[in-house]
Structure formats: C-alpha cells, structure tokens
Amino acid sequence: MEEYINEAEHLLMHTYSRYKIILDKGDGVYLYDIEGKKYLDFGAGIAVFALGYGNTEYNAALKAQIDKLLHTSNYFYNVPSIKAASKLAAASGMDRVFFTNSGTEAIEGAIKLARKYYYKKHHTGDSQIIAMNKSFHGRSMGALSVTGQPSYRVAFEPLIGGVVFADFNSVEDIRAKINEKTCAIILEPVQAEGGIYPAEGEYLKEVRKICDEQDILLIFDEIQCGMGRTGSMFAWQEYGVKPDILTAAKALGCGVPVGAFAAVEKVCQAFEPGDHGTTYGGNPFTAAAVNAVFDQYEKLNLIEHVKEVSSYLELSLEEFAKSHSGIKERRGKGLLQGLEFEYPVKEIIQKAMDNNLILFSAGSNVLRFIPPLVITKEHVDEMLEILKKVIE
Numbered sequence: 001m002e003e004y005i006n007e008a009e010h011l012l013m014h015t016y017s018r019y020k021i022i023l024d025k026g027d028g029v030y031l032y033d034i035e036g037k038k039y040l041d042f043g044a045g046i047a048v049f050a051l052g053y054g055n056t057e058y059n060a061a062l063k064a065q066i067d068k069l070l071h072t073s074n075y076f077y078n079v080p081s082i083k084a085a086s087k088l089a090a091a092s093g094m095d096r097v098f099f100t101n102s103g104t105e106a107i108e109g110a111i112k113l114a115r116k117y118y119y120k121k122h123h124t125g126d127s128q129i130i131a132m133n134k135s136f137h138g139r140s141m142g143a144l145s146v147t148g149q150p151s152y153r154v155a156f157e158p159l160i161g162g163v164v165f166a167d168f169n170s171v172e173d174i175r176a177k178i179n180e181k182t183c184a185i186i187l188e189p190v191q192a193e194g195g196i197y198p199a200e201g202e203y204l205k206e207v208r209k210i211c212d213e214q215d216i217l218l219i220f221d222e223i224q225c226g227m228g229r230t231g232s233m234f235a236w237q238e239y240g241v242k243p244d245i246l247t248a249a250k251a252l253g254c255g256v257p258v259g260a261f262a263a264v265e266k267v268c269q270a271f272e273p274g275d276h277g278t279t280y281g282g283n284p285f286t287a288a289a290v291n292a293v294f295d296q297y298e299k300l301n302l303i304e305h306v307k308e309v310s311s312y313l314e315l316s317l318e319e320f321a322k323s324h325s326g327i328k329e330r331r332g333k334g335l336l337q338g339l340e341f342e343y344p345v346k347e348i349i350q351k352a353m354d355n356n357l358i359l360f361s362a363g364s365n366v367l368r369f370i371p372p373l374v375i376t377k378e379h380v381d382e383m384l385e386i387l388k389k390v391i392e
C-alpha cells in the first residue's frame with residue numbers, strides 16, 4: 001500500500017490531502033482496501049453511491065450498454081438518454097433536461113440558461129446573480145463564482161462578474177441585494193459542503209414569492225441534497241417550493257459521471273441551438289446508468305426507506321449529541337446529517353477510519369453523515385458504536 005501511495009504522491013497533482021487508504025472493492029454498504037480491511041461507508045463517495053455497492057441489476061444494465069454502444073455524440077438521438085430525460089423530468093417536476101458530465105458543469109449550464117433568459121428579456125448581458133454565503137457549487141470558474149466560501153476562490157480571481165452574496169436563510173439580505181439587474185438566485189435547499197445547513201421553510205417560500213413578483217429565476221442546486229437523500233426525490237418537494245432551474249449530479253449516476261440541469265418550459269425557451277453543448281453529456285452509457293438508478297429507486301422503494309432509516313439516524317445522532325460533551329448541535333435533513341463539534345473533527349475522522357468507519361467532514365468542525373441510501377438501522381447502530389469508541 002505504501003509503495004502505491006508514494007507513487008501517487010509523485011504522479012498526481014497535489015490538490016487533495018488524501019487519507020492513506022487505497023480502496024479496492026465494495027459490497028453493500030461496506031468498502032474494502034487493497035489489504036482486505038473492511039470499512040462501513042458513511043461517505044458513499046461523497047453522497048454518490050446511493051444504491052450501495054454491487055447492486056446486480058444496476059451493474060448488469062451498465063454491462064449490457066457497454067456491449068451495445070458507449071457513445072454517439074449529440075448530433076444524434078439515443079434511446080437511453082430520452083428515457084433518462086423522461087425519468088428525471090418526472091422526478092424533478094422540470095420540463096426539459098440537459099445532461100452534463102459532472103455537478104460543476106450542471107451549474108455552468110444553469111448559470112448560462114439564467115443569463116440567456118435575462119438577455120432575451122433585456123437585450124443586455126449586464127445582469128446579476130445572488131448566491132449564498134457558505135454555499136458550494138463546484139470548482140469550474142462559473143460555479144466557483146457563485147460559491148460563497150473565500151478559501152476556494154481567492155487564488156483564482158477574477159471570477160465571472162455579476163455575482164453578489166447574501167446570508168443563507170435571511171430574507172432581508174436577499175431584499176437588500178436585489179436590484180433591476182438581478183436575473184437569478186441560486187441556493188442549495190440544504191447547504192452541504194458549507195456545514196450542513198437546511199433552509200428554513202418560510203425562507204424558501206418568501207424567496208419564491210420575491211422571484212415570482214420580479215421575474216427572477218430561482219435555481220436550486222440539488223446536486224448533493226437531491227436524489228432522495230433528504231427523504232423526497234428532490235428536497236424542493238418536501239419544502240413545497242419549486243425552483244425554475246434545478247441541478248442534479250452525484251447520486252444521479254451512482255458512480256458513473258453524470259450531472260444534469262433541468263428547467264421549467266418558460267425558462268428552457270431561452271436556449272436556442274448553438275447556445276450550449278457537450279461531447280459526452282447524455283451519451284448512451286451514462287444515460288443507461290441514470291435509467292438503472294431510477295429503476296432501482298422505484299424497485300427498492302428507496303424514498304420510503306430513506307424516510308424510515310433517516311428518522312432513526314436523526315434520533316440516534318440527537319441522543320449521541322446530548323450524551324457527549326464537545327458537540328454543539330445536530331443539523332440536517334434525511335440522510336444528509338451533520339454533527340457540529342466545538343473543535344476540528346479531523347482527528348475523529350482519522351481515528352474512525354482506523355476503526356473501520358468512513359466519515360467525512362463538512363467544514364472543519366462538522367462531521368458529515370451521507371451514507372448509501374440503502375443503509376439499515378443496524379448499520380446506524382454499528383456506526384455509532386464505532387464513533388462512540390473513537391470519541392471516548
């Protein structure tokens with residue numbers, strides 16, 4: 001293992017401080033490293049592997065598509081992408097879909113669509129987007145421009161212009177930042193990387209109202225909180241506040257790199273042929289993955305399962321927080337949960353890994369719990385037992 005890690009440290013760019021683990025295979029909600037050590041996975045490849053590892057029908061669907069046709073190009077139609085678009089549109093309540101290769105590209109597309117909508121109305125590109133402090137939307141230049149965490153941004157400025165930041169969950173701050181140039185408001189219904197902060201219901205309703213009154217587009221980034229993680233297919237459905245543009249990725253392909261932005265018809269009308277494109281996006285292979293994912297969600301009745309197991313996780317974390325000192329609070333929705341500590345959690349995470357549990361952080365003081373959606377109550381108990389041992 002050490003030899004491989006040394007080689008990696010010479011070959012790969014130093015953009016990550018990786019844990020000294022080389023993962024090799026997965027089975028259900030467990031991962032194994034190349035030396036056979038077993039880990040309970042409460043990270044799911046950063047909220048990606050919703051179905052758990054080794055779902056045979058999902059795997060079979062991918063294998064079949066590999067043997068048939070991997071890629072065509074967007075000069076042609078392909079059946080898997082039509083079916084995937086139909087499923088995503090139905091699940092998200094949006095009318096049209098554009099498939100991308102990642103989350104950050106979905107954000108790029110959403111920004112371009114919002115700007116084009118404004119441009120068609122005002123015949124100028126001099127518009128503004130309101131984004132949130134503590135948000136995370138990705139690493140490409142446009143997505144970084146709407147990411148409200150200075151540490152990710154400063155070395156890469158100037159980013160794209162026309163972005164102003166508001167405090168999350170503050171209607172007053174949105175009102176203060178709106179002007180005649182505002183074309184869109186972008187937010188995560190549950191802020192994930194920024195520390196697991198769910199939006200307040202009244203806040204989202206008020207933001208929706210403001211957007212309707214002033215023809216401002218509301219963009220929900222559901223790349224992490226979507227695809228069933230919070231207990232409904234997309235978090236907006238739980239809040240009863242529908243966006244005009246929605247982004248998805250992470251669990252959308254469950255390990256196959258695919259993202260999407262989708263929108264309601266009046267917004268989609270802004271795009272014309274030539275406005276946007278991608279070589280890979282929506283190719284038969286990634287679309288087959290999206291189809292298999294939606295099929296498995298239905299077959300496993302996964303949303304209902306998430307509701308049940310997540311209320312158990314929430315209660316257990318709540319109790320855990322009360323019975324241990326140094327924990328400030330539990331926050332989150334569904335299987336997107338966080339425990340905020342009074343101190344950095346880096347050491348807890350390392351010791352959890354030593355003790356066969358994979359956990360991530362969300363900011364320096366917050367432990368993040370984002371397991372595969374198929375976990376059971378027994379897995380929750382197993383996780384807490386390890387965590388208890390580590391903390392004590």
Ligand SMILES: *Cc1c(COP(=O)(O)O)cnc(C)c1O
Nearest residue numbers: 102103104136137138221223224
């Ligand atoms: C992960 C994430 C992104 C970026 O997705 P990538 O696939 O890493 O580019 C954007 N928004 C949110 C909310 C995310 O969690």
